Structures are given as structure tokens and as C-alpha cells.
Amino acid sequence: MANTIRIRAVASGDTTEVQSLIRHPMDSGFVKDSKGQLIPPHHIEVVQFEHGGKVVFTALWGPAVSKDPYLKFSFQGGKKGDDLKVSWVDNKGESDSFVGKIQ
Amino acid sequence: MLRKVCLAAAIVAVTAQPLLAASGVDPQADFKAFRKYFTERFPKVPLNDFVNGPYSMDEGLRKQWKAIDEFPPYEFAVDQGKQMFETPFKNGKTYADCFPNKGIGVRQLYPMFDEKSGEVVTLDVAINKCREANGEKPYDYSKDDMAALTAYMAYTSRGKPMDIKIPNDPRALAAYKAGEEYFYTRRGQLNFSCASCHVQNPGNHIRSEVLAPALGILNAMPIYRSAWGGMGTTSRRLRSCNSQVRGTPLSAESPEYRNVEYFLSYMANGLPISGPGARP
Amino acid sequence: MMFSPDASGRTRRTILKGAIAGGLAGLTLGSFPFPAFADADAKQWPQDAFKQKSEADALKALYGKPAEASDKVSLDAPEIAENGAVVPITVDSSLPNVTGVAILVLENPFTLAAAYKIPEGTKPAVASRLKMAKTTKVVAVVESGGKLYSATKEVKVTVGGCGG
Structure with missing residues (x-):
């Protein structure tokens, strides 16, 4: 699988602002395909962000989160060049992770 | 001004631009009238903002677009x-x-x-x-x-001004003219032309959508539409336009679509490329 | 099911220390998948809470208590959604000691849309994009000092985000 995670993390003062975009269909389970069959739910359940050995943010998502989901949050600490790890897992057990650098 | 001189020269010299004069196709005059119409109708919209389609017309939409464009899905x-x-x-x-x-x-x-x-x-x-x-x-x-x-x-072309050339070749002028005619011709069960929506009604709602102005409408192509949940080409957009007026979509990149793209892009000369775009 | 604030984070830090002491410190990090970091774990997902069909039931399942309205919770949502498939929603709060943020879309088939765990040091401000089936009240809930506070706003949806 091509990398599904894009992150943009920028340190400014003592705060790091994180934005992420994950490529995922986030099928709600309520939409029908072109043949009239319901597309079964397929959505990310948990996204975790880690910095310096600590979880700095956890998202718990249901099927109402938009396709190719976006997130923005900020945490204290983090400096340019630090690693920031993102990982997700969905309701089918598929997962991906990515380590990016804070800018 | 320049064109007037050209035309005068053509008449005098008989051969310089006989096709242009004879066919009655005058892209430059169309360009001026088109630009004048939009800038006078929407005096508060900065010229380069027309390429942002419905977001140039509606403040509430613009705010959502700005939020989405922070990390755009395209x-x-x-x-x-x-x-x-x-x-x-x-x-x-x-x-x-x-x-x-x-x-x-x-x-x-x-x-x-x-x-x-x-x-x-x-x-x-x-x-x-x-x-x-x-x-x-x-x-x-x-x-x-x-x-x-x-x-x-x-x-890789963002910000570059649209730069469409129409050479003085009867085939180029005919293609331009055909594109212009396609743009203004009514079709479909709703009997709408492209212009009914995008010249007469930019900024107004059709059902739930805010209509984009025709000026610069292709500068954002291709687009990520929330309605599609994905990216679409110019052809895909034109085909869905035809469907929306309950007309019959043409095949992608048919001569009609190419010609209307030629016409509209010439009208947008000088306006920046903003694609890929995000649209509702 | 309730959240426990970040026991997992601490465990991980312990492992990390162990790994460094164990001599892995010399490795170049870069995009190397650092073995001491555990990935997102689906066990954390509060399945019950995401099945509920009302605000009260969702909050009960998620936090075990109801929320009270507060002007210290801010909810930024469009008045008219450009498309129900993608509605940008931002929650922010001036409350101290925030441990969680949740967003509920009352007219959706399941009420709870998203919940966020906010560990110490992370700001109680989150932006995300949600689907809305039709015109609906959206409720932002913030957990602060063990209590829940909320803000509500109506979003008009003319093109629903569930129909396709």
C-alpha cells in the first residue's frame, strides 16, 4: 500500500501544530454502490500521534468522519527535526504508520 | 485599438486578415465584452479571485474552502x-x-x-x-x-496567467466560434445553456449549489469535488454539467468540449491557474 | 466504556527507556519504524458509544455522565454546509485540565461522530471534517476536571453526506 498518511507539523515557540490527512474511504455503511448494494462500513477507528515516547493525541472515529480524513491539533513541546509518529487502524484491521519530522 | 488598426490594414491590404474579417469572428472583442460584463457585475470581486469559482461569490462557502484548503484532499x-x-x-x-x-x-x-x-x-x-x-x-x-x-x-503552473493563443487560421477561428456557440446554446430538458448558469446567475443557488462565474471557471481544473469524493477532469465536469441540465453528455474530449474549453480559456487569458481546485 | 487518560503513553515511555538502555540508541531514526512505539490499537475504540442514537446515550456510554452547556466551549461550524460529505468543524475551549473532546451530530444514524483524547500538554483545540446526513444540531463536548461541558450549533445541510 502506498503511504496513506501525510503530516505537516510545525514548531513555533513551545507549541507544535500538527495537521494530518489520511487516505481512507471512510465508508459509512449507509451508502449504496452503483448496483444498489450497501457498501459495508469501512472506517478508521483509532489514530494515534506520538512524540518523544509519549502519545500526544488520540482520535477515535466513527463512520461519520469524512473520506480522506483531516485533523488539526497542537501540543506543547516538540522542536524542529523531532520525529512525530502517526499510526491508524480501521474496523477491518488494516493499518498504517508513518514517522515524519517536525518543521 | 490594436485590433481596429489590424482590421483597417486588412481591409486596405485585402489579404492580411480576410478570414477574420469575413467570418465575423472577433475573439478580442468577445474577450473585452466578457471581461467587462463580469467585472461590472461583480465590482467587489478582485479579478484574480474569479478563478476560485463559487468561493469568489459566497462568504460562508469561502470560509469552509479556506478550512479545507489548509490541507486539501487533492x-x-x-x-x-x-x-x-x-x-x-x-x-x-x-x-x-x-x-x-x-x-x-x-x-x-x-x-x-x-x-x-x-x-x-x-x-x-x-x-x-x-x-x-x-x-x-x-x-x-x-x-x-x-x-x-x-x-x-x-x-506546477499555479499562478501563471492563462495564455491561450488563437492564430489567424480559419480552422482555429472556427473552433473558437463553435466553442462560443456551444457555450450559449440551450439544451437539455431544463433548456439551459452554459451561460444560463455561469453568465446570468453566478453566485445564485441552483438547488443547493452556488453557481461559479464563467470567467476563469477552468483555471482550477482538475478539481476535487466533495460531491464526487474524489478528483475529476475537465471532461468529467463538463459531462456532469450536461447531466445537471438533463441533457445528454457528450463523449469526453469530443470536439464540442474541446472547443468550449478553447473559448472559455481564451476568455480567462491573464487570470492565474489555480488548479487543482477543491469544490463542493 | 470510559477513557482512561493515557496509561498507554506511559507504558510506552517505559519501553522506550528500556530500549535505549538496551543499546538501540545508536540506531539512526529517520523513517525507521521505531520498535518501541506501539501502533494505534483498535481495542481503544469505544464501540458502545459509537452505536448510540441519542446525545444522552452516547455521552453515557462514552463518559458515563451528561454535559452542561458552557460558553467556555467554542464550536466553529458553517451555518450552511457546502456539502454534507465534508463539513469542517473546529472545537476549542478555555477550560482548564481538558482530557477529552467529543463531537456529536444529532441527526446522523449514529450520534457520536468523533472523540479525541487530550493528554496533558495537548491543547483542547481540534479541527476535523465530518459527514452530516441532513440539517442537524452539532454538539461539541469537552471533558474538563472530570465534568462535561457542551456547545451546540445548527448546521444546514442541503446536500446530504450519506446519500452519495
């Missing part, structure tokens, strides 16, 4: 397109070998009139010609691969 397509663009064909050549400036920052030159074939060549058509010339299968004009590749090529 970024995956731009990445994919870059990879496609840089991957050599089986014969070792690349897209760079087919385009001016190696294909970087050239979106604003299309559609281009091809004097050899006498047809209007859009960026999408140029891409497939390049593929076929190098022994590769063409992409589907309505599908994601073409959208991704054009998204990347548009991305």
Missing part, C-alpha cells in the same frame, strides 16, 4: 501525478519529452491550436497523444489517472 492526487509524470515510459522517454519546458508550468498554454492537425488540443489530449506516441495506452479522459496527472501539471 494532495494525494498531486503526489500520485508527480510520480506518474516522473516515471519513464517503456521506451525510456518521459512526459517531459513531449511538452514545452519539459512539462513543468505549462498548464496555462492549453488548449492549444495544433496547426498540423487543425484541431484544438487540450492538456488532457496532449497527454494522451504523448502516451500513444511513446507506445503507451491512452488514459480514460474521465478517470482518476488523468485527473492525477493533470493535477500535478496544474500544480
